[in-house]
Structures are given as C-alpha cells and as structure tokens.
Amino acid sequence: MQSDNTKEAQLASAALAVALTALAIAVIQLFGQFFATADGYRRCQPSVMGAWARYTKLRWKWSEMRFETLFTTPEILLLNYKPLHDSLSKPAVSMWRQDYQWISENPGAVEDGISEHGLRYRSINCLDSKLVDENLGSGMRDEMACWLPFLNSIRESESQLHWSLNTEDTSKYHTLRRPACRMVQRSWDFMAPELVRPLAMTYIGDIAIIVLRLGMRWQTFRPEDGEMRAEGNEHIIYSTLDRSIGPILHYARGHSRIVRYAEKSGSANRAISVIPTKEVDMMNFGILPCYEGLMRRKSYSMGTFDEVHATLDFLDPTGSASKKVRDNRKFEALSTYGFSDLIPMAAPMLRQRGDPSTLLPAPTEHCIGLCSLKEGFVVFRQRLAEYILEEGEGVSEQTRWVLRSYDRMRRSRCWEDGIGDNIHSGYMFNLSFLDEVYEGWEETTRYFEKVSSQDDISFRYADLVACHMKHAVNFWHEAHERIREEKQRNHHGLTDWLAEGMHLYWDYLPKIAEALAYQFSAPQSLIREAWIMLMFRAFCWSRSHYMCRPQERFPESNRLPSRYWDSRLPVYLG
Numbered sequence: 001m002q003s004d005n006t007k008e009a010q011l012a013s014a015a016l017a018v019a020l021t022a023l024a025i026a027v028i029q030l031f032g033q034f035f036a037t038a039d040g041y042r043r044c045q046p047s048v049m050g051a052w053a054r055y056t057k058l059r060w061k062w063s064e065m066r067f068e069t070l071f072t073t074p075e076i077l078l079l080n081y082k083p084l085h086d087s088l089s090k091p092a093v094s095m096w097r098q099d100y101q102w103i104s105e106n107p108g109a110v111e112d113g114i115s116e117h118g119l120r121y122r123s124i125n126c127l128d129s130k131l132v133d134e135n136l137g138s139g140m141r142d143e144m145a146c147w148l149p150f151l152n153s154i155r156e157s158e159s160q161l162h163w164s165l166n167t168e169d170t171s172k173y174h175t176l177r178r179p180a181c182r183m184v185q186r187s188w189d190f191m192a193p194e195l196v197r198p199l200a201m202t203y204i205g206d207i208a209i210i211v212l213r214l215g216m217r218w219q220t221f222r223p224e225d226g227e228m229r230a231e232g233n234e235h236i237i238y239s240t241l242d243r244s245i246g247p248i249l250h251y252a253r254g255h256s257r258i259v260r261y262a263e264k265s266g267s268a269n270r271a272i273s274v275i276p277t278k279e280v281d282m283m284n285f286g287i288l289p290c291y292e293g294l295m296r297r298k299s300y301s302m303g304t305f306d307e308v309h310a311t312l313d314f315l316d317p318t319g320s321a322s323k324k325v326r327d328n329r330k331f332e333a334l335s336t337y338g339f340s341d342l343i344p345m346a347a348p349m350l351r352q353r354g355d356p357s358t359l360l361p362a363p364t365e366h367c368i369g370l371c372s373l374k375e376g377f378v379v380f381r382q383r384l385a386e387y388i389l390e391e392g393e394g395v396s397e398q399t400r401w402v403l404r405s406y407d408r409m410r411r412s413r414c415w416e417d418g419i420g421d422n423i424h425s426g427y428m429f430n431l432s433f434l435d436e437v438y439e440g441w442e443e444t445t446r447y448f449e450k451v452s453s454q455d456d457i458s459f460r461y462a463d464l465v466a467c468h469m470k471h472a473v474n475f476w477h478e479a480h481e482r483i484r485e486e487k488q489r490n491h492h493g494l495t496d497w498l499a500e501g502m503h504l505y506w507d508y509l510p511k512i513a514e515a516l517a518y519q520f521s522a523p524q525s526l527i528r529e530a531w532i533m534l535m536f537r538a539f540c541w542s543r544s545h546y547m548c549r550p551q552e553r554f555p556e557s558n559r560l561p562s563r564y565w566d567s568r569l570p571v572y573l574g
Helices: 003-038 046-055 129-136 149-159 204-213 280-282 305-315 320-331 337-348 376-396 399-407 413-417 430-454 459-470 475-484 496-520 524-544
Strands: 056-059 066-081 092-094 100-102 120-124 176-187 202-205 217-222 227-232 235-242 246-253 287-289 300-301 570-573
Touching: 003 235, 003 413, 046 129, 046 149, 046 496, 066 149, 066 204, 066 399, 092 475, 129 149, 149 176, 176 204, 202 399, 204 217, 204 570, 227 246, 280 287, 287 337, 287 413, 300 305, 305 320, 305 337, 320 459, 320 475, 337 430, 337 459, 337 524, 337 570, 376 413, 376 524, 399 430, 413 430, 430 459, 459 496, 459 524, 475 496, 496 524
Parallel strands: 066 202, 246 570
Antiparallel strands: 056 066, 066 176, 092 120, 100 176, 202 570, 217 227, 227 235, 235 246, 287 300
C-alpha cells in the first residue's frame, strides 16, 4: 500500500514537472510572441548603433497588445556660435530648443542670447564623447550605421578649428557656425520595411557645407532627383533613393586623419572652406554676403551667369552694364571682367583677426579682378601719386593717407604680389601683415560710415559701388582696343591689358564724380576722395583673402545652386 502511494506521488511529481515545463514553455512562447512584435529592436543594438543603443526602449501598447521600438538618433545641423573668452561660462549653445549640443568638444565659451530667427537660446553642454568616440571600437565598423563614423569625422575636423574659433575677434562682420546635433527619439513604426539600420537626419543646406569642411567636393548635387555624391580627403558620401522617404546618404572614410585645406598642395580641394562662418558658407552656394551697414542689403547671387546679369541689372537699372558683359562673353565665354570688383567692394571682412586662414570658395565664375591683381595695385599707386602731385594743396588728407598706407604695406611682398602666389610658402601665416591690412580695411569702414552719417551728403557707399560697376565692366574691351591702336600707357612690365585696365579705371573717375555729383548734389572732390578710399578698401579685402588665380577658375558645377542655401529640406543618413 505504501509502495502504491509512493508511485502515485512520483507520478504526480512528474506530471507536475511536465505541466510546469509546459507552462514555462507556453509563457516563453507567449512572451516570445509579444517580443516578436517589437519590430526593429534587433536593429537598434550596440552592434548596429554603438553607444546610442543605450537609449533604445520598448513601449507596450495595450490597445494593440504589442511592443513598440523606440530608438534615439541625432539630428545634425549647423548653428551660429558666439564665443566668450571666459572659461567659467558654459561651453555650448542651443538655438531653437534646449536640447541641441555641439558635436565637438568645447572650443570656448558662449553666452545666452537671441538667435537670428528671434528665438531665445541658452548655454548647454557638448555631446557626450562616448556617443562619438566609443562607437567605432567594436570591430564592426562597416556594419554599423554610417552616421557614427560621420560624427567622429566631424569631431576630428572641428578639433583642428579650435584655434580659429578661439580668436578674439569682435565678430562684427561675420557669424561663426559649428556642427551641432539634437538627440531625437523615433519609433520604428515609421521606418520603411526595407531599412535595416536606424537613420539620422540632417538638412540639405547643412550637409552640403559639412561635407565641404571635411575636405570633399560635390561631384553630383541634385537633391530634387535624389542624386548626391561627394569625394575627397579619403571620404566618400553618396545617396540612394528610397521610394518612401526619398534620398538616403551613405558615408565611408579611410583610416587617415582629417587634413586641413592649407596642408594640401593640389587643386583637388579648391572648393573647401576653412573659415567656419555663415558668410563663407554662403559663397559655396554662389551667394556673395554683403556688409549690410554700407551696402544696404544682405547678399547678391552670382553663382550662375543668369544671376550675374540679374545682379548687374539691380546695380544698373538701365541694363547697359549687363549688356556689356553679354557682349564680352561673345569673345570669351567665361568672362565677367569688371563685375568681379563687386566681391571685395561689397563683402564684409571674412578673415578673423588673429587667424591666418584666408581661403575662400569662389562665388562666381571669374572671381579675380583688377582689385586683386598686381597690375591693378602697381598702376593704382602710380596714378594716385600723379593725382596728388597734380592736385597739390587741393588734395585731402584722407587721400594722402591712402598713399602713405599703401607705401607702408608695400614693404611686404604680399601686398602687391598677393598672398595666393605664396600660399604654400608660409606667407599666409604672416599675421602681422594680415592684421595691418585688416586695420586698413577697418579705417575705410569708419570713413564711409562717417560719410554716410552726414545729413548734408545724400550719396551713400552703395551708390558709389553701383556707379563704379557701371563703368568697370567696360575696361576689358576698351583696354584691348587701346593696345591694338598702340595708345597704351606705362604697364611696368606687367600684363598689358590688365595694367591698361587700371589706367582706364582712373579715366572713369571724372565720369563717376560727375554722375554722382549730378544725381546727389554732392561735391566732386568728395566723390573722388571716396572712390580712392573705395579702391584701397577693395585692395585690403583682396589681400586678406585668397580664392583662386584666373587660370584656376571654378566651373559652375563646383558651386552649389543658390536655392539650396540654408535649405531646411530634410535628408537622412543610413
């Protein structure tokens, strides 16, 4: 009897064990079914998105009896940066919301204030370095989301610009811009079925500039067609088109360090901008930023010939200047001679004080004019000295100051020869020369601001520039004509038609003075003085920056369409 009871107990225990095992299996299967509803969870793990996986979560949805996968990826963009030279201040700034963070480490302090969009921003911290640097240590670099090495490349590139960002400039003429990101929580429910990695988001206007700062050049840039490709500096970024969300960018890089533009001696990276400011970024899109305090407008578009003619029509409503450029292009298709003077005359000072970076992208086809070339400098100095001698006591002290300043700066070979010819021999790092030129440019700014503030003088700086441009576009044709007729003047052994062009500029001065005096009832002596200051101002700007030599013109395809400047059109990184 006892034996039977023991057997029954053993059978009951075995049955209970089997039942419990079946229950456990059923529970596991049940939970397995529930967890199987968490679509995309396996694709948001450290093997795919590195340290960002710590923010991956599952959220139970009772109404649907399933899990929803929530993951966090960055929204990458460029934000204005206003440094403070106070180590006690917080290290970063958030513009529109309070959750933006700089991608790179702290290059300097910033202050609270109001953004350019009129919204308040505040100081915040930089992005956790673990989210950038530790992502690539798993040995699965090629399988991970490509925006992880992209963030790492941005940080490495930015670290080499810290000395530029820390310059004690007043930032009166430009606005620094740096890459930042915002951690955005997304749901896998809204991901397309064919996507296998979580996507980061950026914007067309921002990614275009970030790519250039990394040392790449855009080979194809047609976002409207979903076609984008850039290469250079051992980086590559290209797009594929997804039928549900549009173009997705894919990024890869080699193992070498990021190289700054100044370290590269070839012409393959001519489009790189190393001055990290909003105004320089605009030039990559064929937009010339203006010193608004004098020009009374923010910018001119000049990236295509249609935009060049539209700008000329604005400066000269009669259409004669635009017609002259069209006529010149019949003889030389890429010629916009004379028009290029607008760049050094209208643009603000883009180089930062104390910073040797002088390199700029060309905003238009022929970006080098007489105000940038040695021929223009040498002939201008000769004609200025002759003008002062002829006028005698009638010459103003301001005009004499221009000659004295020119002769003082001429002690450096960079003044007349140009920094571009010596860019790889160390001359661009002659900070004392660059800062002296900077001071000369600022003196002309103070002069024109003073003239513009006088109630009895109705003409303004922008009127003088427009009148000069109306005549300057004529020099190319007239210079060649004078040379053919053997009426050329002293060219100092330099290129004939360029040197003759500056002689013609002086010949235009009486016409400019007469036209403005008639239009604004201003004394011709003041207009002549202002024109001389205008030319010296353009010289100072040209010697503070380097774009390209005439034989190294940028084809239009290397400038981005102006319609994409600061575009908020979203694009994704896979």
